[in-house]
Amino acid sequence: MRLRGQALWRSPAVAGDSPFSAPAPEWVAGDFEIREGHIYQVPATGSADVEGWIVPGLVDVHCHIGIKQGGFANPDEMLEQARINHRAGVLLVRDCGSPSDNSHVRDRADTVRLVRAGRHLAKPKRYIRGSALELVTDAQLPAVMLAQARAGDGWVKLVGDWIDRADGAESDLRPLWDGAALREGVAAVHEVGGRVTVHSFAHATIDALLDAGVDCIEHGTGMDSDQIRQAAAQGIAITPTLLQVALFDQFAAQAGDKFPVYRDHMLGLQARHEQVLADFLDAGVQLLPGTDAGGFQPHGLLPQELLRWRELGLSDAQILDLGSWRARDYLGFPSLSEGAMADLVVYASNPAADISVLARPIFTNLGVTG
Ligand SMILES: [Zn+2]
Known part of the structure; x- marks a missing residue:
């Protein structure tokens, strides 16, 4: 298989460097x-x-393979969810919580x-019914977090806050x-x-x-500018999920007069989300691409999520970097360089100049590890 065009390519001389010290990939013209x-x-x-513009596979760090609208996916449906992501150019997924084992979908060519992050951890009645492991006490948290870190691929997903319906209106x-439970649990996982x-x-x-030193915050819509600066200083990444925050008025409407607060x-x-996004950018926090696909978002919307990142004030070239190789670095996966696994997507025009082309990949390839 021969590709021709421009590839977002990491110089072979530094391919063995730590991803965090290696220089950014650059466009290289030629045959591959x-x-x-x-x-x-x-x-x-x-x-x-x-022929076209060759990009390291896109990443969705907040994608629930195993959850579908109104319920949970069976094994065949999980496979289809993974394929939908693949067809959208998303070749690397951190699943961010799934009610059942989805490991059978991994690493097939399509x-x-x-x-995998294993099960969500929550308390009774404090998450989507049936999807989380429900802990009755805080004291259980550290041991259960450790067990989940071992059961999945090292990531643990906590539900940090949720509506507490015990207080009526x-x-x-x-x-x-x-x-204290958070601190102990995070330390055990680390x-x-x-x-x-x-x-x-x-x-x-x-x-x-922040005090517990978690690695990543999903949504982060309630963060103030001091907390965002603190997260940046601690190297905590944030998944801003713009498509999901766009649904908050629907969630509010569903709560209606029953839960007015x-x-x-x-x-x-x-x-206030616009201000939060501005603070993310000001603080220089690492932003991760995630759709929250599963319950409320269909799978395969990462190109649309990234298109919305223009609202952050980022250039299309910056968005492409964040959605592809920077997120791969973050998860510990290589991008394109001499001899690397060929996880790539090809587009007919330059996505760094116009990110909207990400919705129309002309070729995708999941390479081979090792
Ligand atoms: Zn989610």
Whole structure:
């Protein structure tokens, strides 16, 4: 298989460097060959099978393979969810919580590379019914987090806050965990080389997450500018999920007059989101591409999520970097360089100049590890 065009390519001289010290990939023109799942630059001769702009596979770090609208996916449906992502150019997924084992979808030629986070951890009645492992006490948290880190691919997903419906009309988003349990749990996961990410909408949840040193925050809609600066200083990444925040008014409408405090809270978070996004950018926090596909978002919308990142004030070239090789670096996967696994997507025009072309890949390839 021969590709011709411009590839977003990491210089071979530094391919063995730590991803965090290696220079950024740059566009390199020429011919490239996929051989036994790996990619090589080759002299230009004869005709090419595909021509275009060659990009490291896109990443969705918040994608629930196993959850579908209104319920849970069976094994065949999970495979189809992975294929939908693949066809959208998403070749690497951190699953960010799934009610059942989805490992059968990984690494097939037409699916995705998968980093599993195991089950969501929550408390009874504090997440989508039936999908989380429900812990009755905070004291259980550290041991269960450690078990989940070992059961998946090292990532642990906590529900950090959720509506607490116990207070009638006063019900609101509230944190689930106490600070000491979080600290102990995160330390236990880090001890075995795992990482922790946390779903959080509410401001009240964040200080304890920063204090515990979690690795990543999903949504982060309640964060104030001091907390965002603190997250950046600690190297905590944030998945801003713009498509999901766009649904907050729908969540508020569903809560209606039964939960007016929660409703107003969600509307307030949505109203101030523009400022939160500006603060993310100001602080230089690492932003991760994620759709929250599963319950409310269909699978395969990562190109649309990235298109919305223009609202952050990022250039299309910056968005492409964040959605592809920077996110792969973050998850510990190589991008395109001499002899690397050929996880790539080809587009007819330059996505760094106009990111909207990401919705129309002309060729995708999942390479071979090792
Ligand atoms: Zn989610």
